[in-house]
Amino acid sequence: MRVLVFGQTGQVARELARRVPPGVSARFLGRAEADLMDSAACAAAIVGCDAVINAAAWTAVDKAEAEEAAATVVNGAAPTAMAQRCAELGLPFLHISTDYVFDGTGETPFRPDHPTAPLGAYGRSKLAGEQGVQAAGGKTLILRTSWVVSAHGTNFVKTMLRLGATRDSLTVVADQIGGPTPAAAIADALYTAAAAMTQGAPGGVHHFAGAPDTSWAGFAKLIMARAGLACQITDIPSSAYPTLARRPLNSRLDCTSFTAAYGTPRPDWRAGLDDILQELSHAA
DSSP: OEEEEEOSSSHHHHHHHHOOOTTOEEEEEOTTTOOTTOHHHHHHTOOSOSEEEEOOOOOOHHHHHHOHHHHHIIIIIHHHHHHHHHHHHTOOEEEEEEGGGSOOOSSSOBOTTSOOOOSSHHHHHHHHHHHHHHHTOSSEEEEEEOSEEOSSSSOHHHHHHHHHTTOSEEEEEOSOEEOOEEHHHHHHHHHHHHHHHHTTOOOEEEEOOOBSOEEHHHHHHHHHHHHTOOOEEEEEOGGGSOOSSOOOSEEOBOOHHHHHHHOOOOOBHHHHHHHHHHHHHHHO
16 A cells, blocks of 8 residues: 655654555655645645645644634644545545534533534634545545654653653643544554555544543643653633633543444553654764
8 A cells, every 4th residue: 555645844744754564655745845835736745645644733722813814724624625635636645634513512522523613713724624625526535533643753642741840830721621532643643544445344433542532731730751861740711821812621531433443442542652762862
């Protein structure tokens, strides 16, 4: 199976590059080869492959509030053009989306068919991508995930480790609940789904997030404990940590449909955290 991946430097793209399964070849397109601000160029880049994964996106949530038009091109128009080209060629197209397409209310995990209602510009831009991908009419998979972490790039684990090494205490929000998701697990799930779709398996909209659900504060406490840092974490409400973009309080995702379709259960983020810490310790 030949897989074309949009993205090179993001967390999931880097794990896709490191975790190519036997019998699979993967080609990765960075900004120089396919600028997501140029939708037509992205579509034209889809050649010589059996499946396409879009692991590139605008992920700066707060910045999107001031630059929604640009975020919507990257997260909306570009994947739409990719999906349309894949539909023309009869190729499976796999696209990563987010829990931010929901309004974050309640305490029940969101099912894939739950009504969408983004709170801000980032969520709206990602929803535009979902809608464009679905409207393309081809063989598509939209995989919504949450709280992505790895040993690469900028993410919550690396931020907590950096701050925890120099501070005695930190305040972290405790009323936002979700599933931290190792980028490595997302990469494996995408390869599994891509292989199945090339053999005729249906795509659809599915959720894939780490288990068990926790708060950012709970996540931070385990990071400190597993890393052997003495930094104390104090719970605070979101109202005490204002951000430009509103964050969903409920980021829980019901992942049962993906497990049923592809045989891949929710990954245990605690094991994923241990793997990340081990990799970072070896890199130090």
